[in-house]
Every structure is written in structure tokens, then in C-alpha cells.
Amino acid sequence: MRVWIEIDRCTGAGLCEMLEQRVFAIGEDGLSRVRQEGRTLPPGPDSKAEVPDDYADRVREASRACPGDCIRFEVPSGGDRRT
Amino acid sequence: MLTTEENEALCRVGRGTPMGRVLRRYWTPAFQAADLPEADCAPIRVTVLGESFVAFRDSSGRLGFLDELCCHRGASLVLGRVEEGGIRCLYHGWKYAADGTIVETPNLASSTFRERVRHGAYPVREAGGLGWVYLGPPGTEPPFPAFSWTDAAAGELAISEMIMDCNWMQVQEGSIDSSHVAILHLDTLATMGAGPRRVGSLDFPGEPWDLDMPTPGTRRAPAAVWPSDDNAPRIEVENTPFGFHYAAIRDVTGEPGRKFVRVTAFAMPYTAFIGGVSDGAVIVVPRDDYTCSSIGVFKVPRGSGGSAVARRASGIDPAVWGPEPANRRFRVPAQDREAMAAGKSFAGFRGGNRIQDAAVQLSEGRLYDRAKEHLVPADLAIIRMRRLFADSIRLVEAGGDPLGLGDGCDFSQIRAASQIIDAGQPWQDLVPANRGVGEPARQA
Numbered sequence: 005m006r007v008w009i010e011i012d013r014c015t016g017a018g019l020c021e022m023l024e025q026r027v028f029a030i031g032e033d034g035l036s037r038v039r040q041e042g043r044t045l046p047p048g049p050d051s052k053a054e055v056p057d058d059y060a061d062r063v064r065e066a067s068r069a070c071p072g073d074c075i076r077f078e079v080p081s082g083g084d085r086r087t
Numbered sequence: 088m089l090t091t092e093e094n095e096a097l098c099r100v101g102r103g104t105p106m107g108r109v110l111r112r113y114w115t116p117a118f119q120a121a122d123l124p125e126a127d128c129a130p131i132r133v134t135v136l137g138e139s140f141v142a143f144r145d146s147s148g149r150l151g152f153l154d155e156l157c158c159h160r161g162a163s164l165v166l167g168r169v170e171e172g173g174i175r176c177l178y179h180g181w182k183y184a185a186d187g188t189i190v191e192t193p194n195l196a197s198s199t200f201r202e203r204v205r206h207g208a209y210p211v212r213e214a215g216g217l218g219w220v221y222l223g224p225p226g227t228e229p230p231f232p233a234f235s236w237t238d239a240a241a242g243e244l245a246i247s248e249m250i251m252d253c254n255w256m257q258v259q260e261g262s263i264d265s266s267h268v269a270i271l272h273l274d275t276l277a278t279m280g281a282g283p284r285r286v287g288s289l290d291f292p293g294e295p296w297d298l299d300m301p302t303p304g305t306r307r308a309p310a311a312v313w314p315s316d317d318n319a320p321r322i323e324v325e326n327t328p329f330g331f332h333y334a335a336i337r338d339v340t341g342e343p344g345r346k347f348v349r350v351t352a353f354a355m356p357y358t359a360f361i362g363g364v365s366d367g368a369v370i371v372v373p374r375d376d377y378t379c380s381s382i383g384v385f386k387v388p389r390g391s392g393g394s395a396v397a398r399r400a401s402g403i404d405p406a407v408w409g410p411e412p413a414n415r416r417f418r419v420p421a422q423d424r425e426a427m428a429a430g431k432s433f434a435g436f437r438g439g440n441r442i443q444d445a446a447v448q449l450s451e452g453r454l455y456d457r458a459k460e461h462l463v464p465a466d467l468a469i470i471r472m473r474r475l476f477a478d479s480i481r482l483v484e485a486g487g488d489p490l491g492l493g494d495g496c497d498f499s500q501i502r503a504a505s506q507i508i509d510a511g512q513p514w515q516d517l518v519p520a521n522r523g524v525g526e527p528a529r530q531a
Contacts, residue, residue, distance in 0.1 A: 017463050017464060018464055068093065068473075070462075073088060
């Protein structure tokens with residue numbers, strides 16, 4: 005699945021990192037980043053992390069919980085998305 | 088934030104809804120046993136999970152829990168006569184036994200009908216002063232959740248019920264929400280002796296204002312009441328066989344290296360054991376989509392369960408609710424704006440925690456639209472509860488069991504805690520049995 009952050013909406017609450025540390029991390033500016041294979045991707049519209057589909061439940065949960073509604077994802081195999 | 092569809096799935100409880108199917112797979116505390124005080128007493132109407140039933144106690148004292156409406160032509164059995172081992176409909180005299188057997192049909196001579204038709208009847212048992220029913224598919228009852236208080240004698244329990252005109256999930260979320268405690272309940276803390284406190288930029292003097300508050304009694308030294316100025320607790324959540332438990336962890340004022348831990352255990356799907364609250368639990372049961380009961384069950388000294396003192400200790404304020412059956416519906420009391428403006432009161436509601444809780448929970452509306460919420464890390468336990476319910480919906484839809492039925496769990500050992508411990512000590516040490524029977528407690 006593919007996950008990314010609409011950084012302009014991020015409030016820096018940090019819930020995403022608490023719910024799924026494999027995919028989310030809070031950067032030095034206090035805003036969220038996505039992670040891929042243990043590496044934190046830089047902010048920006050082109051930073052889309054490819055992560056295993058079996059992370060989808062937690063990513064979905066983080067997306068629902070996010071107070072800024074800034075987490076976007078696509079699960080091509082399941083047709084599930086929040087974009 | 089939840090989409091409209093997600094919110095509806097979480098909140099609606101009627102038969103045939105996703106959550107309704109899940110909730111029907113647990114024993115549901117549906118009524119107060121004391122409302123059926125003796126054999127052949129008057130029956131009661133019980134609305135639970137969006138359906139109406141009649142509960143009665145037959146001549147032998149056995150409880151019956153049946154569909155409310157007579158299966159002949161729909162008159163309410165709540166009007167019926169409870170007599171000689173059953174309940175008789177007033178309309179045409181049809182009589183039902185506690186197990187739903189139709190024993191008499193005076194306007195129908197043939198016995199074949201009575202042999203072939205059965206009235207809707209559900210397993211019901213009495214425990215901890217409550218009548219518990221099982222509304223799921225026959226034969227799928229899980230083990231009964233025998234909590235620490237469910238085998239207590241009636242005189243050892245103070246039971247209070249507040250009927251609230253809002254969706255149950257608003258109230259349930261309040262039971263597992265630690266970060267409001269030192270904010271919404273500032274007036275309670277003041278009465279207990281917590282002294283001056285700060286909320287954001289607000290300096291609250293903390294002089295006791297509501298001296299008649301039903302909870303919680305004697306004043307103590309400020310640090311013994313609430314030893315922390317930290318209003319943003321870190322929440323750590325862990326699944327358990329009965330659901331989950333979590334710790335709200337706060338810094339301790341003046342004691343670096345120590346932490347103030349409040350552990351709350353949530354037994355799916357209704358019951359919270361709340362840290363800092365005396366032995367007992369808070370139960371939230373949906374009556375229908377827009378009404379619920381908040382039930383407090385607390386152990387009290389032997390023989391005092393029915394007393395006014397014990398009832399006050401469990402938070403009843405007769406000015407705004409209960410304890411009489413006809414008077415249990417919560418009415419939001421007047422808010423004392425003068426006391427608020429003068430710095431005497433934070434919330435302006437007299438009557439203690441449950442009044443303050445109920446006022447804000449009702450203020451969210453009949454069924455809150457969670458598309459408009461903005462959760463924060465202090466809400467992690469609420470997120471976990473939603474996860475368990477959403478997972479349970481998926482499991483039940485796939486033909487399986489919901490989560491938290493308690494496999495490997497001794498329900499009587501479920502505990503909450505409220506304590507100051509060393510910063511390095513695992514909070515799970517305070518509640519070693521919550522993780523399940525046979526699992527050794529972690530070493531400190």
C-alpha cells in the first residue's frame with residue numbers, strides 16, 4: 005500500500021506515530037513524516053511510502069484518528085483508499 | 088474522525104446492525120434485580136439494544152425475560168398478570184412460562200399451537216444486583232463475566248442507575264477518558280481538598296464550593312487527592328482477554344523519578360473498572376440508539392447497600408436523577424454561572440462527578456457526529472476501544488466470536504489502580520491478573 009501526508013494539514017499531534025511507528029514518525033519540525041523500510045522520507049508531495057498491505061488496519065486507524073485529517077493512503081489490492 | 092458510515096456502525100445497536108450483532112454476543116446487564124423484588128411481583132418493561140422486553144419473577148422466584156408483546160396480537164405483557172408460574176396477557180389470557188413456553192391459550196382450544204409455537208425468551212440470570220440477559224443466537228452464550236462484585240450480597244452493593252438521553256458511546260468514551268478527570272472534575276477535587284490547580288492559563292483557587300456533593304467524602308491533603316499538575320497524561324494501552332486496560336501516566340509534582348499511574352480496565356463491551364474509584368465498576372448499556380443507562384455498582388460495608396448513605400457514596404443526587412425507577416432519567420441541572428465567574432466553581436454543576444460527566448456527554452447531542460471530532464494522544468484508549476469494536480464487527484460478520492469474551496481470564500481478578508510508583512516500574516505490576524489467568528506477573 006502507499007501512504008503519504010498532506011503536510012499542510014498536519015497538526016503535529018503525534019497520534020499517527022503512537023499508533024504505527026513502522027509507517028509514521030514525527031520530524032524535527034514537529035510534523036509527521038512517512039517511513040519506508042525503516043527510513044524516514046523527507047516532507048513533500050512526492051514522498052509516498054510503499055509499505056506492506058498488512059499494515060493497512062493500523063494506517064487506516066491512524067487516518068481515522070488524525071486530528072488534521074492529513075493521512076492519505078491507497079491499498080491497490082483491496083481498492084481501499086483515503087485520498 | 089470517523090466517516091458517517093463508521094460512526095453509524097459504531098453507535099447503532101438495534102438487531103441486525105453490525106454493532107447490534109456484536110453486543111448480542113455478550114451477557115448484557117439489562118435491569119436492576121431490585122426492580123423485581125419478590126415472586127409474582129409486578130413485571131417491568133426493559134428496553135435494551137433497541138428492543139423491548141418484559142421481565143418478571145415467577146411464583147418460584149425464577150426470572151423470565153420475554154419479548155414484550157404477546158405473540159397472539161401484540162398486547163404488552165408488561166400489563167399482564169404474574170401468577171402461578173407465569174405471566175398472563177390481559178387481552179385474551181394467553182399465559183407464558185419464564186422459558187417462553189406458551190402454557191395456556193384460552194381462546195384457542197387446540198394444544199398443537201402451544202406445542203409448536205414458542206414465545207421469544209432469553210437466558211437471564213441475577214448477579215451483582217443486576218439482571219443479565221443473553222440476546223444472541225441460542226447456544227452461543229459465552230462464559231458469564233463473574234466480576235469481583237457479582238457474587239456480593241445485595242446489602243454489600245450500592246447500585247445506581249442514571250438514564251441518559253444520548254447514544255451510549257458518548258458515555259462509554261467518558262469511562263475510559265482519563266485526561267478529563269483533573270479538568271472537568273475540578274470541583275470534585277476541590278471538595279476533596281486538592282487545593283489550587285491550574286488548567287491552561289486558568290488559575291483555579293480550589294476552595295471547596297459544593298459541600299453537599301455526594302462524592303467522595305472526607306477531605307485529604309492536596310497531594311493525597313491528586314498529586315500531579317500534569318494535564319496531558321501519556322496513555323499506554325494493552326489488550327487483555329477481557330478487552331483492554333490502559334494506564335494514564337502523569338508526572339508527580341515535586342517528585343522527579345516517580346509517576347502517578349491510573350489504570351483503568353475495560354471489560355468488553357459495557358464495563359469499566361476505573362482507577363481511583365472504589366471497588367466496583369461503571370457500566371454503560373444502550374437502551375436504544377438515543378438512550379442509555381449509566382450504572383454504578385460499588386461495594387459498600389456489609390448491610391449498607393440500600394441505605395441513603397451508600398447511595399450517596401455511589402453518586403446519586405436525587406435532585407437530578409434516581410434512585411426510584413420512575414425518576415432515573417438524568418436532567419441537566421442549572422449551571423451556576425455566578426460561581427463560575429467568581430472563581431468558586433469550575434464547571435458550575437453541583438452534584439459530583441457523575442453529574443459533571445453526564446452534563447458534558449449529553450451536551451454532545453443525541454448521537455454525536457464524530458466526523459467533527461479532533462482526537463489527541465490523550466484519547467488513545469478511546470481509539471483502542473473503537474479498534475476492538477471494529478475488529479469484533481469484522482469477526483462476527485465472518486461467523487466468528489467477538490473480542491473480549493474472556494478466554495483464559497478470571498473476571499473476578501480484573502482490577503483498576505491509582506498509585507504513585509517509580510518511573511521505571513511497569514504499571515502492569517499494579518494489576519497483574521488483568522493479562523489473564525496463569526500468566527505470571529512481570530518482575531519489577
